[in-house]
Amino acid sequence: MFSRLAIFRSKEAAAQKGKKLDHERFSSQNLSTEDDNSVNDGFYCSLKSMPAFRSTPEAYFDEPTFQCSNASCTSSPLSHRNSTLESIESLSSDASQENLTSSPRQSNEIIISPLVLLPYEEAEEQFLEDYESYFLHLAVDNVRKDQYPMLDMREFIYLDYATCPLYSRFQVEQHMKFLLDETEPFGLNYIVDQKFPLSSTHTDLLCHHILNILNTTQDDFSVVFTPGLVSSYRLFTEMYKLHKRSLILVGLDHHGPVQHILESAAQCNVKVGGIPLKERDLSIHGNEMHKLLRKQGWSGQGSGLLIYSTQSLSTGMCHSMSWITSAQQNGWKVLLDVSSSLPMINIDLSTYQPEFIIGSLYHMFGYPSSLCFLLVRRSSHSISGKKGSRELQFIEYPENGKAVHVVTEGENLTAHTFAAMNFGFEHLESIGMVAIQRRVESLIAWLIKTLKSLRHKLFENPLIQLYGSLDVKYRGSILAFNILDPTGNIFPARPVQQLALRSNIVLGCCSLFNAKNAKLLHLKSYWRMENGHLDSSLCNLEVLRLSLGPVSTFSDAYRLVMFISRFRDEKYMSSIAASYAEEIENEC
Numbered sequence: 001m002f003s004r005l006a007i008f009r010s011k012e013a014a015a016q017k018g019k020k021l022d023h024e025r026f027s028s029q030n031l032s033t034e035d036d037n038s039v040n041d042g043f044y045c046s047l048k049s050m051p052a053f054r055s056t057p058e059a060y061f062d063e064p065t066f067q068c069s070n071a072s073c074t075s076s077p078l079s080h081r082n083s084t085l086e087s088i089e090s091l092s093s094d095a096s097q098e099n100l101t102s103s104p105r106q107s108n109e110i111i112i113s114p115l116v117l118l119p120y121e122e123a124e125e126q127f128l129e130d131y132e133s134y135f136l137h138l139a140v141d142n143v144r145k146d147q148y149p150m151l152d153m154r155e156f157i158y159l160d161y162a163t164c165p166l167y168s169r170f171q172v173e174q175h176m177k178f179l180l181d182e183t184e185p186f187g188l189n190y191i192v193d194q195k196f197p198l199s200s201t202h203t204d205l206l207c208h209h210i211l212n213i214l215n216t217t218q219d220d221f222s223v224v225f226t227p228g229l230v231s232s233y234r235l236f237t238e239m240y241k242l243h244k245r246s247l248i249l250v251g252l253d254h255h256g257p258v259q260h261i262l263e264s265a266a267q268c269n270v271k272v273g274g275i276p277l278k279e280r281d282l283s284i285h286g287n288e289m290h291k292l293l294r295k296q297g298w299s300g301q302g303s304g305l306l307i308y309s310t311q312s313l314s315t316g317m318c319h320s321m322s323w324i325t326s327a328q329q330n331g332w333k334v335l336l337d338v339s340s341s342l343p344m345i346n347i348d349l350s351t352y353q354p355e356f357i358i359g360s361l362y363h364m365f366g367y368p369s370s371l372c373f374l375l376v377r378r379s380s381h382s383i384s385g386k387k388g389s390r391e392l393q394f395i396e397y398p399e400n401g402k403a404v405h406v407v408t409e410g411e412n413l414t415a416h417t418f419a420a421m422n423f424g425f426e427h428l429e430s431i432g433m434v435a436i437q438r439r440v441e442s443l444i445a446w447l448i449k450t451l452k453s454l455r456h457k458l459f460e461n462p463l464i465q466l467y468g469s470l471d472v473k474y475r476g477s478i479l480a481f482n483i484l485d486p487t488g489n490i491f492p493a494r495p496v497q498q499l500a501l502r503s504n505i506v507l508g509c510c511s512l513f514n515a516k517n518a519k520l521l522h523l524k525s526y527w528r529m530e531n532g533h534l535d536s537s538l539c540n541l542e543v544l545r546l547s548l549g550p551v552s553t554f555s556d557a558y559r560l561v562m563f564i565s566r567f568r569d570e571k572y573m574s575s576i577a578a579s580y581a582e583e584i585e586n587e588c
Helices: 002-016 023-028 041-048 057-061 084-101 120-130 140-147 149-153 169-181 197-213 229-239 256-267 286-294 322-329 415-431 433-453 493-502 515-524 536-540 554-568 570-587
Strands: 157-159 221-226 247-250 271-274 304-309 332-337 356-360 372-377 382-385 392-395 404-406 464-467 478-483 505-511 542-547
Touching: 120 433, 120 554, 140 149, 140 169, 140 415, 140 433, 157 554, 169 415, 197 221, 197 372, 197 404, 197 415, 221 229, 221 382, 229 256, 229 356, 229 372, 247 256, 256 271, 286 322, 304 322, 322 332, 415 433, 433 464, 433 478, 433 554, 493 505, 493 542, 493 554, 493 570, 505 554, 554 570
Parallel strands: 157 505, 221 404, 247 271, 247 304, 304 332, 332 356
Antiparallel strands: 221 372, 356 372, 382 392, 464 478, 478 542, 505 542
8 A cells, every 4th residue: 555655646637747836926806815705715815924834743732722613513412511601610720820830830730641643644555555446536536635725735724615615726627727717798688587598508508517416406406596594594494385284393403594494484373393313323213204104184185395515514414315215105205304314425316205305505516606596306296386476385286397497585695606506516516526425435434533542641531522423324424522521521512613623624613413403303292312302402502513515535534633632631621611611700
C-alpha cells in the first residue's frame, strides 16, 4: 500500500506540474475574493476572514482562545442525561479552586494530553490500507484543490454540509457566463412565462438530472418545483386531503418543516402517531412499527400516511427504504424525505416507489437558490389545478398530463435559477456519484471507530457520546455526538462548536429531536420510544453535528479528531467550562 500511494502521489504531482493555481489571475476576475460584493462572496469571502490554520499537528494543542458551539447525539441517548449545567459548574469550580492556589503564571498554563493518533502520514497510509474504496477515488482530492481552492489555502475544515453545502468555482463561473451571455435583457426569464423557450429548456433539463440521480424517469414521477423546503411541505399539506379516519405516522427525528402537516392534521382532528424508535440506537423498532402499520382501523382505504427521512438531519440515522413496501402493502401512502441524503447516499426509486418524495437542491449545491422539489408517482396520483384558481391539488388517478409544475409562492423563479442548478449537477457528475458515496462511507466508518476509542486521560472514561447505531450500514454522511466530561456528564455543545471555529473547523449544532414536532406528537399521546414514554429532555438536548460533503477528505476527519482530543485533559476542559460559565453570567 505504501508503494501504491507513493505511485499515485508521483503521478498526481506530474499531472499538476505546470498547472499551479494562478491565484493572482483568479483574484483579478469577477470572482475576486477581494470584492465583498462579488457574486462569489458567499463562499470565498466567508473563508477569507478566517485566520490561517496551524500547519503542524502539535500546534492544535496550543492554548486556545475561548468560543462556543453546538452538539449532536449518542449511541444510547437515555444513558447520559445528566445536566450539562452540572458539568459546567463542577468543572468551572475545579478551575476556580486551582486559580486560588496557583501563581498567575501557573493559572495560564494548560497541560494538554499527549497525541492519541498516529502521525498524519502514518495514519493516512493506514486509513488507505483499511479503506480500499477511498483509495480508488483519491483523484477527487484534485477536484477539491481546483474547485475549492480556499479550503486548502486557508487549511479550512468544513464539516457542516447538512446546514449549507459549499459550491464550486465551476458553478459560479458557469452561472456568471450564463447571466452575461444567454439571458434575456432586464431579467425577463420568468419560468412562469412560457413566451421564453429558454425557461422550459432548463426546467426540463433539471427534471432529467433529478430523476436520473434517483434512478427513475418522467414516466414514473411528475415533478413540482417550489421555492424552498418549507414551501414543499406547505404545498403538500394544501394538496393532500386529510380525513378524520386518517392516521399520520412521522418520525420524531424528522426535521422542522413537517410541522405544517402535523398542525393541519390537528385542525382536521386526524390522528398523529410517532414512528417507534429503539432507545439503544435510534433505529426504527421493527416489531412495533409492523404492529402500527397493520393495526385495524388505522390502515385500509388509503387512509394512512407514513412520513420519514432516508437520513435524519439531526441524528444522522439512515432508515431503510423497505418500510415503503411494508407500508404500501398495508394500504398506506408514503411521503419520503431525501433532502438530507443527496448526493452522499444512494436513493433508488426503481426498486422502491413511494407516492411522494420531497428533496432539496439547496442542500445539494448551496448556490444560488433554496429551490426544492416534490415528486408525485404518476401511477397513483395526478396533479391538476383547482377550478378558478392557480392552486394545485392531488387527484387519485393516474397522471396522463403535464409532468412538470412550478409553484412560485410569490417569488420569481427565473431561468438562471434553474440553469444554476443544472451546473451544480454537472459538477457533481464530473466528480462521480459513486466516488462521492464511497469516500463518505469510508470516512464515516473511520470516524465512528476512532471517536469511540477516545478516552479521558485520567480513569480512561469515554470521551465521546455518539448518537445512533455504530453499524456503518445504518449511517450516511452525518454523525451526531457530544463530548463527555470525566464524570460522564454531557459537556455543552456550543463552547465546543465556537472553539472549533477558532481552529478553522466548522461543525453544526442542533437539537437531537425537534421540540415543536415532539410537542405536537406528544399531545396526541401516540408517540413512544421502546421504553414506552416520551423523554422531553431529548428534545432540549443540543448535540454537535458533523456532516460530510462531496470533497471531504481524510485530512478533515483527522484534524477534527486531533481537535477533540484536547478535551481528554481535565484541566483543559475545566478552563473552557470556567470561561463558558463566566460568559453565561455576564449575559444574565
